[in-house]
Amino acid sequence: MISRAFLVITAGAAVLSSSLWSIPSEAQEAQFFPGLQYRSGPYAPNGIPFANGYADYLEMLNARDGGINGVRIHYEECDTAYNNDRGVECYERLKRAGPSEPASWSPLSTGITYALIERVAADKAPLLTMGYGRADASDGRVFKWVFTAPITYWAGADAIIQYIQEQEGGSLAGKKIALVHHDSAYGREPISTMQRLAGEEGFELSLFPVTHPGLEQTATWRQIGRQLRPDWVVMWGWGVMNSTAVQEAAAVNFPMDRFIGVWWSGAEQDVLPAGTRAAGYKSLGFHAPGADFAAHQDILRYVYDAGKGWGDRSGVGQVLYNRGLLNAVLAVEAVRTAQARYGNRALTGEEVRWGMENLEITNERWAEMGLPGFAREIKLTCEDHEGGGQAFVQQWDGQSWNIISDWIQPRNEALRPAYEASALQYATENRIEIRDCAAEE
Amino acid sequence: MFYREAGQFKSTYAKDQAIFPIKQDKLGVLAIFLFALLVVPFFASTYWLNSILVPFLVFAMAAIGLNILTGYCGQVSLGTGGFMACGAFFTFKLTTAFPEINIVLIILMAGFGTALVGIAFGLPSLRIKGFYLAIATLAAQFFLIWMFTQNPWWTNYNPAGVITAPPRALFGDFYITGALATPLNKYLFLLCFVAVMALVAKNLVRSAVGRAWMAVRDMDIAAEIIGIRPMFAKLSAFAISSFYIGIAGALWAFMYTASVEALAFEVTRSFQVLFMIIIGGLGSILGSFLGAAFIVLLPILLSNAPALLGIRMSTDMIAHLEFMIFGALIILFLILEPHGLARLWQLAKEKLRRWPFPY
Numbered sequence: 001m002i003s004r005a006f007l008v009i010t011a012g013a014a015v016l017s018s019s020l021w022s023i024p025s026e027a028q029e030a031q032f033f034p035g036l037q038y039r040s041g042p043y044a045p046n047g048i049p050f051a052n053g054y055a056d057y058l059e060m061l062n063a064r065d066g067g068i069n070g071v072r073i074h075y076e077e078c079d080t081a082y083n084n085d086r087g088v089e090c091y092e093r094l095k096r097a098g099p100s101e102p103a104s105w106s107p108l109s110t111g112i113t114y115a116l117i118e119r120v121a122a123d124k125a126p127l128l129t130m131g132y133g134r135a136d137a138s139d140g141r142v143f144k145w146v147f148t149a150p151i152t153y154w155a156g157a158d159a160i161i162q163y164i165q166e167q168e169g170g171s172l173a174g175k176k177i178a179l180v181h182h183d184s185a186y187g188r189e190p191i192s193t194m195q196r197l198a199g200e201e202g203f204e205l206s207l208f209p210v211t212h213p214g215l216e217q218t219a220t221w222r223q224i225g226r227q228l229r230p231d232w233v234v235m236w237g238w239g240v241m242n243s244t245a246v247q248e249a250a251a252v253n254f255p256m257d258r259f260i261g262v263w264w265s266g267a268e269q270d271v272l273p274a275g276t277r278a279a280g281y282k283s284l285g286f287h288a289p290g291a292d293f294a295a296h297q298d299i300l301r302y303v304y305d306a307g308k309g310w311g312d313r314s315g316v317g318q319v320l321y322n323r324g325l326l327n328a329v330l331a332v333e334a335v336r337t338a339q340a341r342y343g344n345r346a347l348t349g350e351e352v353r354w355g356m357e358n359l360e361i362t363n364e365r366w367a368e369m370g371l372p373g374f375a376r377e378i379k380l381t382c383e384d385h386e387g388g389g390q391a392f393v394q395q396w397d398g399q400s401w402n403i404i405s406d407w408i409q410p411r412n413e414a415l416r417p418a419y420e421a422s423a424l425q426y427a428t429e430n431r432i433e434i435r436d437c438a439a440e441e
Numbered sequence: 442m443f444y445r446e447a448g449q450f451k452s453t454y455a456k457d458q459a460i461f462p463i464k465q466d467k468l469g470v471l472a473i474f475l476f477a478l479l480v481v482p483f484f485a486s487t488y489w490l491n492s493i494l495v496p497f498l499v500f501a502m503a504a505i506g507l508n509i510l511t512g513y514c515g516q517v518s519l520g521t522g523g524f525m526a527c528g529a530f531f532t533f534k535l536t537t538a539f540p541e542i543n544i545v546l547i548i549l550m551a552g553f554g555t556a557l558v559g560i561a562f563g564l565p566s567l568r569i570k571g572f573y574l575a576i577a578t579l580a581a582q583f584f585l586i587w588m589f590t591q592n593p594w595w596t597n598y599n600p601a602g603v604i605t606a607p608p609r610a611l612f613g614d615f616y617i618t619g620a621l622a623t624p625l626n627k628y629l630f631l632l633c634f635v636a637v638m639a640l641v642a643k644n645l646v647r648s649a650v651g652r653a654w655m656a657v658r659d660m661d662i663a664a665e666i667i668g669i670r671p672m673f674a675k676l677s678a679f680a681i682s683s684f685y686i687g688i689a690g691a692l693w694a695f696m697y698t699a700s701v702e703a704l705a706f707e708v709t710r711s712f713q714v715l716f717m718i719i720i721g722g723l724g725s726i727l728g729s730f731l732g733a734a735f736i737v738l739l740p741i742l743l744s745n746a747p748a749l750l751g752i753r754m755s756t757d758m759i760a761h762l763e764f765m766i767f768g769a770l771i772i773l774f775l776i777l778e779p780h781g782l783a784r785l786w787q788l789a790k791e792k793l794r795r796w797p798f799p800y
Contacts, residue, residue, distance in 0.1 A: 039757030040764075048757070079744070079760040084705055085496070088698055089741060092492040114603045114700040118620040134601070183590060185601040185702045192600040209590075212704060422600065429537065429597075429607050430619060 030074040031067070031335060031346045032098025033058055033328075036090050036107040041081030042213040043239035045269045046320055050108055051077065052311035053324025056299050059310070061332065063302035068335050069344040074099050080112060082239075087112030088119075095123060100346035104128045104331045104356065110186035113146075118430075120145045125349030126334070126356050130327050131156070131263055131286060135189060136422035138386035140357065141435045143423065147356050147385045149330060150378055151286050153236075154418065155389040155410035156262050157190035159284060161197045162408050163260070163393050164232050173202035178224055180217075180245060181236035183209035190236055190262070193418070206230065214241025217248045225252025235261040242270035246278050256280030260393065267319040271396045279398035284391045287326045287375040289401040291317025294370030295325070319401055326375055334359050357382060376407065382437035389415075444793040460643055477632055482625055490624035497737045498631040499692045504717040504729035505642050506685025511715070512724035513646050514678035515658030516566050520578035522710035523585030524683045525690025526703055527555040530595045532691035533604040537597055544609035544618060544695075545634075552688040558585070559683025566675045570661075582708050589703040605700040618695040627696045634692075638685065643726045645681065654678050655724070686714075720774060722783025731782035735774075740767055 037051035038044055058073045067073050076097055078090035087107055095102055104126040107113055113133035120127040127146045129137065135152035137143040151159075165172050179194055181187030191207065198205040206228055208220045214237060224233060233254065237245055242265045249259055257280040261270070266283020274281075291300075296317055303309050304316070315321050338347050338355025347355075360379045366372055380387040389412065393405040427434055444465050451457040461467035485494065503525060510516050531551035536544060562581035566574050589595050596604050608619025616622040617630045645651050653674040656664035661671050694701040713736060721732020743763040747754045754762075778785045792799070 037756060039755070040760035044757070051756075077756040079756045081760060084698060084701070089492040089496075092488045093745070096486070096488065110601065111603075111702060111704070114601070114605070114702075115698045118605075118699050121620055184704050185603045188602045189600060212707070426605070430605065431608055432620075 029346055030072040030099045032100045032102050033073055033075045033331065034091075034094040034098065034102045034105060035075060035077040036080050036087055036094070036105060036109075036112065037077050038080050038082045038108070039077075040079055041083065043082040046239050046242075046264075046267065047082065047108065048311065049267070049269070049315055049318050049320040050324035050327075052309075052315060053321035053326075054106075054328045055310040055324075056303050056316070056321075057295070057325045057328035058332070059303045059308055060295075060299045063306065063308070064298055068332055069339050071335075071339070071344055071346055073332075080107065080109065082109050082111075084109070084111040084115050088115050091116055091119060095125070101125065101348045103335050103347065103349070103352045106130060106327050106331065108132065108327075110134075110189065111184060114185055117143070117146055120349075123349065124353070126353040128327065128331060128334075128356065130323075130330060132186065135193075136419045136426065138384065138416075138419045139423035140380075140382050140385040141423070141437060142427045142432055143385065144435060145353060147380065149359070149380055149385065149387045150376060151263075151389045151391055151410075152386055152415075152419075153189035153262070154193040154415055155386070155412075156284055156391060157193040157234075158197065158410040158415060159391045159408040160234055160260055160262070161194070161201065162410070163405060165201065168231070171201075175203040175232070176206065176228065176230040177203050178206045178208055178228060178230040178233045179236065180208045180210060180220065180224075180233060182214060182238055182241055183211050186238065186264075187236045193415070194234075196414075196418075210237070210241055210245075213239060215244055217241070217244050221245070221248035221252050221254070225249075225254050231258065233259045235259070235265045237261060237265045237270075242267075243273040246271055246274040246281055249281075250274050250277035257282060257395070260284070263323075263391065266394060266396075266401065268401075269320070276398050278396055280395065282393050282395045282404070283401075285319070285394045285401070285403070286391045287322055288373060288403070289317070289319045289322060289394065293372070293374060295374075296370075298370060322374075329369065329371070330356075330359070330361075330378070333361055333365075356380065357385070359387070382435065382440060444790065444796070446794075458647075460640075460647070474632075474636060478629070482629065485628075487624045490628045493738060493741060494628055495624070495631060495697050496693075497733055498628075498635045499689055499697055500714070500717060500733040500737050501730045502635050502638060502692060503686050503689035503714045504721060504733045505639060505726060506682045506689060507714050508718045508721075508724065508726070508729045509642060509646070509654070509685065510678050510682035512718055512722075512728070513651060513658060514654035514675060514682075516563075516675060516678060517571065517575040518578040518682070519575050519708065519711045519715065520562060520581035520585070521686055521714040522706040522708055523582040524555050524559060524686040525693060525710060526585055526589055526706035527558050527683075528552060528687030528690030529694035529701055529706070530589050530604065530703075531555065531687070532695060533597075533606075534595065536607065536609060540607070540609075543611070545611065547609075548688055548691045548695075551691050552684040555687025555690070556680040556684040559679045559686075560676050563676050563679025563683075566679065567672055579708070582711055586703050586706060601702070603700055603702045604694065606695040609695075618699070622696075631692065631696060638688070639726055639730075642685065646726070650674075650677060658724075716771070718781075720771065720781055722781030725781070725783035727786065728781050728783030731786070735782065739770065743767060 038047035058075045062073050078094050080087040080090050102125050106128045110132050113129045116127055129148055131151050135154040137146035138148045138152055194205055235245055259281055261283035263284045271278035271281055304313050334352055334356035337359050338351045342351045357380055362377050366374055376388050376390050378387045389410050390407040392403050392407050394401045395404045446463045449464055507521050510518050528551045531554045532548055536547045565577040596602050606618040608616055608621045610616045617626050653669045656669050657671055657674045665671055717732035717736045720735050722728025740763055743766055744759055747759055
């Protein structure tokens, strides 16, 4: 009995592993888009709408335009479960799984980003970390393969503080601001910027790390609500940590309109569990919510009406869905830019990287894509892999997210030297040659 | 027929006490090692090298470490993740402070550092046993992770609390960490390193120290009566186990993911290694390898299976199926063979001996 079971299992394993050795390499004229998504694990509620938005947009392009300038898109996913080891495994698995070289990578996880930075440099593939990842990767001279467009965490921290300053009538001196953050590489990114601003603006910053996955926050919020009583609470949360925080804040009667999350803490999933008590909660954003765009209508028509949608029809237009869509737009536009130079064919990662570095999306282009006013104009260069970096504040009214502020421009005159200093340290530690942007055309 | 020891006579004690007293075993292990060293590099894709073989070897190292403590000395530990973190962060601090020292020496030094930490957290084992000790080592786990998370000094003040492996060469241009290291370099280095360390471990458990560990494991009062010092036995087990686990942590951070935060060594990591040695076989070096293979390779295999079999399935479905099948297989294995895969191999050997004429 035992030996038979053992034999069956080993034989099965042998068969499967022998077929694993040979990776199919069919030469097709299709551009490969790998998807490092998470539809399982503790962060799946946020990962799923993002993945759907990303995949639906690509699906729509295939159905409506036959791909990008006639080059079909081949999309494949691997589930990382927001787990760094798994993300690395998925990356290695997908990198040769498609009909062409991968166009670009977007792991939707700061931790996985850190693990991939060296790998994409070795494999010559661009890594687009849209509003997450290493802020200092905005310095394209050091991080040739990494792009942080449209905004980094450091810029986001600056934008939030600027918004609070404006609400407080110009001065933050003597104010108390609490930062509730996910205790991981992701949540710690804004701390250095917040501390610098605390020194400059004279507010008192208190840090409240929340351990993964973030279900235990009662003590944190009791301290915030009963003892510290800060003027503002800023949150860097993700997944179930967000909804827990909103509920706990409501439980200690913290005023919701003085509670601002980063853009990863401002989706429907985060506020709905708290019900009406979440009304007033704010967050940053860098693209419009809602499905009132021509591109969304095209998705509904070409993808969902044809029964090929990745998610539920009602999910189209949610905040995170739109974020996934924006990520797909940037990746596709980079390919389009590169195609203008290298020809309309399946491109290599190196070529797409050039396209991404020379990416420019004007307001006219946004309108052309059926997304007028969806996001800011973006222009990337060799030095600047962030390109723009503006955000706005949106507020939950109990039913939907509404934009309540103008675009806030982070103070790049202070942020840029910080990016450069940090990137330079990385370059020395890892012996990376700094690119001379003037020498490259 | 092929696996038969008839005619192999031992005329000296040394021969009788060899690690592999049977010729077929010796040749078999040598053949596997040579196959891994000389044949695999030519056929394995970077996916295989990077995502399957490298983590397998690193985890095998961690499993050997925990097996020394739990399998041989009988001290249950849930601090594996914390000790792995020690190895990783010690290596990072040392190699960034002294870039001119060879990385292998640095890793060994980090191992010694972890051994000291292991001794400190092993002290409670002199008074408490079993589940209570497991809880005490859990304290090590949480304390160490907390320390590495809260002190930016450990990460050279990286704003995100992440350490990144700098490029380091074994000799000349043979880079084994950092962006310049090829998967093949990493694999070859790890293979030889883990093989040597496994050989050392195998010899250790056969030595007087190893026998002392096993005596303490089987009955500590009896061991004390026959003259074994439990303090020395237990603390040496903690030290050597932590040494191995620390090295595994350093290898994990430097060779596999190339960048880690302390979160990568959470308590789930401890459980993962513990499951490895339970499934592989407590008190067996071979079992450490088998257990690591089971825990590391099987989920990857399961998540690749639908694509290989040509079934199109949604990503979340694959992820959930993988969990279910993996869980079911663990239960199945523990019911069929509670003593682990190593015992299964032993039974297979018994059968092979009589094959094809069983009686």
